[in-house]
Structures are given as C-alpha cells and as structure tokens.
Amino acid sequence: MNIIEIKGLKKDYPLGTTTVHALRGIDLSIKEGDLYGIVGPSGSGKTTLLNVIGCIDFATEGSVTVGGQEITSLSDREITDIRLHKIGFIFQTFNLIPVLDVLENIEFPLLLMKNQSRSEIRARAEKLAEEVGLKEFVSHRPAELSGGQRQRVAIARALVTNPDIVLADEPTANLDSVTGEQILELMREMNRVEKTTFIFSTHDQNILKYANHLVKIKDGLVAEQ
Ligand SMILES: Nc1ncnc2c1ncn2[C@@H]1O[C@H](COP(=O)(O)OP(=O)(O)OP(=O)(O)O)[C@@H](O)[C@H]1O
Numbered sequence: 597m598n599i600i601e602i603k604g605l606k607k608d609y610p611l612g613t614t615t616v617h618a619l620r621g622i623d624l625s626i627k628e629g630d631l632y633g634i635v636g637p638s639g640s641g642k643t644t645l646l647n648v649i650g651c652i653d654f655a656t657e658g659s660v661t662v663g664g665q666e667i668t669s670l671s672d673r674e675i676t677d678i679r680l681h682k683i684g685f686i687f688q689t690f691n692l693i694p695v696l697d698v699l700e701n702i703e704f705p706l707l708l709m710k711n712q713s714r715s716e717i718r719a720r721a722e723k724l725a726e727e728v729g730l731k732e733f734v735s736h737r738p739a740e741l742s743g744g745q746r747q748r749v750a751i752a753r754a755l756v757t758n759p760d761i762v763l764a765d766e767p768t769a770n771l772d773s774v775t776g777e778q779i780l781e782l783m784r785e786m787n788r789v790e791k792t793t794f795i796f797s798t799h800d801q802n803i804l805k806y807a808n809h810l811v812k813i814k815d816g817l818v819a820e821q
C-alpha cells in the first residue's frame with residue numbers, strides 16, 4: 597500500500613519580481629513501512645518536497661495524498677492534526693528545546709496531544725529514550741550532549757507519538773561520518789521495530805546505502821526512482 601501519493605506537484609516561490617520554480621511536476625509513490633532516501637544537488641527541491649509532505653509548506657499545484665487524505669483540501673485544523681499525530685520530523689539542526697532535559701524533550705509532542713496521563717507519557721518517553729540508546733542521559737540538557745546524542749533525542753521525539761511517517765531533512769549534515777552512519781543505522785532499526793515509514797534527504801553518498809529505495813531529484817523533478 598502507498599502511504600504517500602504525489603501527482604504533478606509544483607511549488608513556486610515568489611522572489612522579488614520573479615518566481616522560483618522549486619518543484620516542477622513531481623510524481624512519487626511512497627510505500628508504507630519502507631525507508632526512502634532522497635538525493636539531489638543543492639537547490640534541487642529536497643527540502644521543499646519534504647516540507648510539502650509534512651504540511652509545513654503547501655503545494656502551488658498538483659495533488660498530495662498522505663494516508664489516504666488529500667492534504668491540499670484540508671482545513672488548518674486538520675493540517676495541524678496531521679502534523680501532530682501522523683508525522684514526525686527530524687531536522688539537520690536537531691531543533692531541541694534547550695531548557696528541557698532529554699526526557700522532557702521526548703515527551704513534548706505527547707504533552708501537546710493531551711490524550712494520555714502524565715505517567716503514560718513518562719513511560720512512553722522512557723521506552724523511546726532506551727530504544728535510541730540514551731537511558732543513561734535522560735536528565736541531560738541538549739547542551740550537555742554530543743551531536744549524535746542530540747540527533748538520537750530528535751529521533752525519539754519524532755517517534756514518541758507513533759507517527760505513520762518520519763521525515764528527516766539532512767539528518768546527518770551536522771554530524772561526522774561515523775556518527776552519521778550510526779544515526780542512519782538507528783533509523784533503520786527503528787523503521788524495522790516501529791514499522792514507521794522513513795524518508796530522509798541527504799548529500800552524503802555514504803549514507804544512501806541505508807535506504808531501501810532511492811529517489812533522485814534534479815531541478816525540481818524526479819530524475820530516477
Ligand atoms: N522560501 C523560499 N523563497 C524563495 N525561494 C526558495 C525558498 N525556499 C527554497 N527556495 C528555492 O527553491 C529551490 C529548492 O530549494 P530547496 O531548499 O528545496 O533545495 P534543496 O534540494 O533542499 O537544497 P539543499 O541541498 O541545499 O538543502 C532553490 O532554488 C531555492 O533557492
């Protein structure tokens with residue numbers, strides 16, 4: 597089954613008096629529970645594509661279906677709901693909350709969801725912290741962690757709500773190559789254990805081998821899948 601179906605997706609950005617055609621007609625199907633790598637030169641549209649799938653940005657034209665829902669036709673409230681419940685995000689710059697410790701960062705999306713008790717939330721966050729190898733670090737703040745450990749927190753936070761899809765835009769760009777490979781190894785493990793669909797983008801040829809499917813993007817189009 598395809599968890600994401602994209603047809604004729606175009607995205608334009610106004611830039612001064614001109615228009616940037618960031619995506620020029622993307623057709624793409626993503627299978628549920630699989631691990632995808634998106635690769636392409638700088639400016640080819642990788643971030644734009646992930647942002648549209650994640651409902652952070654919106655299509656200019658075309659259709660994007662996530663979990664059977666056509667996202668271009670949804671209300672703001674439904675979009676917020678999808679972002680919170682169905683999608684987890686991992687960013688290049690980690691985007692952790694500096695004043696919260698590891699466990700509190702992982703718990704954060706569950707607190708926003710407001711549908712579990714405090715003790716259920718704590719138990720779920722502790723489970724995820726352990727799965728990503730941070731059991732000993734739960735009371736550290738982000739500044740007291742290495743880059744790789746920070747990205748582990750981000751992975752746990754992305755998975756804590758049990759989303760259908762995790763989107764990771766250049767998750768290893770700020771990590772050394774050994775740590776980057778460990779992070780991808782962890783994503784692969786989490787993909788296996790949690791059956792979550794993962795889509796990551798990268799410049800790094802070394803981590804492409806972790807993907808089960810490769811999507812090559814060039815000039816806002818899928819060059820190869
Ligand atoms: N907010 C924006 N306003 C105007 N143009 C934008 C905006 N965001 C992206 N673009 C343009 O859209 C195109 C695609 O950008 P995008 O960030 O998706 O590329 P990318 O493949 O992620 O690149 P990189 O590998 O450098 O991260 C580029 O030409 C970029 O300059």
Ligand SMILES: [Mg+2]
Pocket residue numbers: 642643644765
């Ligand atoms: Mg990018």
